[in-house]
Amino acid sequence: MAPASYPQDLLYHPEHDWARIEGDEATLGITWYAQDVLGEVVFFDLPSVGTVVSQGEAYAEVESVKAVSDVIAPLSGEIVAVNDALAAGPQAINEDPYGDGWLVKIRLADPSGRESLLDSESYAAGLTSTTGQA
Amino acid sequence: MTVGAPTIDPDETRTIFQRGAPGRRAFVCPPSEVPALAPAEVLPERLLRQAPPRLPEVSEPEIVRHYVGLSKRNFDLDSGFYPLGSCTMKHNPRLHERVAALSGHARLHPLQDPERAQGALELMWRLERALSELAGLAHVSLQPSAGSQGELAGVLLTRAYHEDRGQQRRKVLIPDTAHGTNPATVAMAGLVTVTVQTNADGGVDLDDLRAKVDDDVACLMLTNPNTLGLFDPNIVAIASIVHEAGAILYYDGANLNAVMGISRPGDMGFDIVHFNLHKTFTQPHGGGGPGSGPIAVSDRIEPYLMVPRIVRYDDGHFELSEQAPRSIGRLRGFQGNFGCFVRAYAYICSLGAAGLKDVSEVAVLNANYLLARLSEQGVAEYLPRAYGQLCMHELVLSGAPMRRELAVKTLDLAKRLLDHGFHPPTVYFPLLVEEALMIEPTETETKETLDAFADAVAAILAEAASDPEILRQAPHTTPVRRLDEATAVRSPVLRERLADAPREPAHAG
Numbered sequence: 001m002a003p004a005s006y007p008q009d010l011l012y013h014p015e016h017d018w019a020r021i022e023g024d025e026a027t028l029g030i031t032w033y034a035q036d037v038l039g040e041v042v043f044f045d046l047p048s049v050g051t052v053v054s055q056g057e058a059y060a061e062v063e064s065v066k067a068v069s070d071v072i073a074p075l076s077g078e079i080v081a082v083n084d085a086l087a088a089g090p091q092a093i094n095e096d097p098y099g100d101g102w103l104v105k106i107r108l109a110d111p112s113g114r115e116s117l118l119d120s121e122s123y124a125a126g127l128t129s130t131t132g133q134a
Numbered sequence: 135m136t137v138g139a140p141t142i143d144p145d146e147t148r149t150i151f152q153r154g155a156p157g158r159r160a161f162v163c164p165p166s167e168v169p170a171l172a173p174a175e176v177l178p179e180r181l182l183r184q185a186p187p188r189l190p191e192v193s194e195p196e197i198v199r200h201y202v203g204l205s206k207r208n209f210d211l212d213s214g215f216y217p218l219g220s221c222t223m224k225h226n227p228r229l230h231e232r233v234a235a236l237s238g239h240a241r242l243h244p245l246q247d248p249e250r251a252q253g254a255l256e257l258m259w260r261l262e263r264a265l266s267e268l269a270g271l272a273h274v275s276l277q278p279s280a281g282s283q284g285e286l287a288g289v290l291l292t293r294a295y296h297e298d299r300g301q302q303r304r305k306v307l308i309p310d311t312a313h314g315t316n317p318a319t320v321a322m323a324g325l326v327t328v329t330v331q332t333n334a335d336g337g338v339d340l341d342d343l344r345a346k347v348d349d350d351v352a353c354l355m356l357t358n359p360n361t362l363g364l365f366d367p368n369i370v371a372i373a374s375i376v377h378e379a380g381a382i383l384y385y386d387g388a389n390l391n392a393v394m395g396i397s398r399p400g401d402m403g404f405d406i407v408h409f410n411l412h413k414t415f416t417q418p419h420g421g422g423g424p425g426s427g428p429i430a431v432s433d434r435i436e437p438y439l440m441v442p443r444i445v446r447y448d449d450g451h452f453e454l455s456e457q458a459p460r461s462i463g464r465l466r467g468f469q470g471n472f473g474c475f476v477r478a479y480a481y482i483c484s485l486g487a488a489g490l491k492d493v494s495e496v497a498v499l500n501a502n503y504l505l506a507r508l509s510e511q512g513v514a515e516y517l518p519r520a521y522g523q524l525c526m527h528e529l530v531l532s533g534a535p536m537r538r539e540l541a542v543k544t545l546d547l548a549k550r551l552l553d554h555g556f557h558p559p560t561v562y563f564p565l566l567v568e569e570a571l572m573i574e575p576t577e578t579e580t581k582e583t584l585d586a587f588a589d590a591v592a593a594i595l596a597e598a599a600s601d602p603e604i605l606r607q608a609p610h611t612t613p614v615r616r617l618d619e620a621t622a623v624r625s626p627v628l629r630e631r632l633a634d635a636p637r638e639p640a641h642a643g
Binding site: 037039040041042043063065066067090091 | 619
């Protein structure tokens with residue numbers, strides 16, 4: 001498994017999701033911290049292309065050996081691509097959460113949505129303050 | 135202790151199909167005096183087999199050794215301490231088995247005419263009255279066969295109650311500490327779950343509850359004490375917030391072992407309660423026997439209660455009645471798991487009201503004793519309490535510091551406990567506690583056992599500091615070593631094809 005990292009070029013939602021914005025599209029996934037807490041991912045319930053997702057709301061489910069968890073959309077938009085490779089190899093979410101473990105690509109509905117997201121440093125700072133307490 | 139690759143004796147994994155020899159039989163029937171009919175004379179051709187089925191061909195000793203061998207590799211409550219949180223793995227008194235095995239109980243046919251099953255109906259009626267008294271709610275149905283089915287009955291009753299008032303309420307409020315069955319039940323009943331947050335003390339966040347209650351809420355499902363092992367002191371305020379919105383209050387009775395004879399859900403304002411007879415009232419369970427999840431309800435829910443209902447006439451005669459026009463109907467075939475009723479009733483009669491109260495007091499005492507032992511130096515640094523100072527019948531620790539400082543997970547600690555002869559506690563639940571470890575000792579364990587468990591946890595943590603690899607590879611002494619759970623879920627192999635199971639020569643002995 002990859003060591004902990006929160007790349008500088010991504011934006012983060014406090015529910016442990018990342019977004020990589022490229023033009024009017026964004027790639028979404030879950031953070032290193034999220035996959036670490038979940039443990040080994042065994043199933044990702046792929047949403048369909050065309051589904052509309054809303055910032056802060058669940059758009060998919062990820063199942064690990066511990067639990068089934070909602071995946072929260074960091075931004076609003078319409079899904080234009082899903083990572084089909086996760087159907088056969090969901091472990092990519094653990095092994096490469098910012099690369100091969102990407103979940104969906106969306107066409108952004110509201111460019112201003114990014115303003116409420118966190119940068120790498122703020123997100124990582126939030127992690128140390130919440131993980132200290134059980 | 136040597137740490138190496140898992141090894142499994144081939145004999146351990148052989149199925150009954152891989153034992154024996156062609157033509158070998160455990161039992162030979164005496165010659166039949168009735169002339170045999172050829173199958174083709176009595177069955178349509180499309181139903182005739184082309185070849186005989188492949189069945190195990192083994193001697194009686196082979197059968198006995200095979201299954202006794204399997205049973206010995208199981209870990210059960212009769213073998214050792216089983217502190218699986220939220221499951222109430224208490225001792226099953228042998229008296230109950232003796233009573234349940236009486237032929238009038240064990241051999242009673244479910245289709246027996248009620249006229250000829252008066253004793254069974256009386257036992258069920260008396261059990262209903264006892265559960266009614268414990269719940270503080272007047273009406274009981276024994277029909278549900280598990281806690282989850284009791285929950286489903288409760289949510290269907292809630293729906294029926296609102297629909298009878300011309301309301302279609304769609305939402306069910308559930309705290310984020312709830313058992314997973316609660317949201318599953320809501321989905322099953324066609325309603326929608328709304329999660330209520332937990333406050334800093336581990337109880338329901340009242341502000342969040344107020345914000346989420348509206349006239350579309352059908353009910354709040356609550357466990358008290360909750361899955362953090364804490365009694366919510368705001369229960370009266372919670373009940374009034376929910377009732378003011380016209381919603382129903384549902385009590386998940388999974389944790390009743392903490393409060394029997396001390397506090398009653400009916401007095402707290404709950405309308406519907408389910409019991410887990412197999413937990414609180416002793417029964418072999420968890421793969422060892424059927425469950426039973428009776429419900430008790432208030433007067434306003436009673437019209438919708440399931441049928442048939444047990445009716446007692448003034449002359450002491452019992453009957454099963456379907457006379458309830460607004461009932462939600464039947465939840466299952468027959469009357470429920472009768473053997474569970476017998477054991478639960480035997481338990482209630484053995485202990486009496488004072489004894490049941492003792493059960494809860496000792497369950498809480500045992501949990502707090504263990505909590506105190508696990509708060510000692512050497513343990514609390516790595517496994518602190520998740521919430522609060524004291525607990526009810528179970529305690530929840532967080533392995534987050536252990537994971538950060540020793541790079542050892544709660545799962546590793548749990549697996550290593552197996553090598554010490556203990557069944558691990560519940561792990562990774564409740565979900566809001568990081569690296570959770572949920573321990574329910576029950577009232578039937580001795581101080582010596584609790585001490586031995588606490589000592590084992592301390593020893594494992596000391597080992598984790600010096601040689602963590604031992605934990606990461608654990609267990610080392612079980613018939614099967616660390617299982618690859620992820621692959622088991624990703625690529626499950628659910629059956630073995632007979633063609634892939636050739637008979638192997640038996641090992642000596």
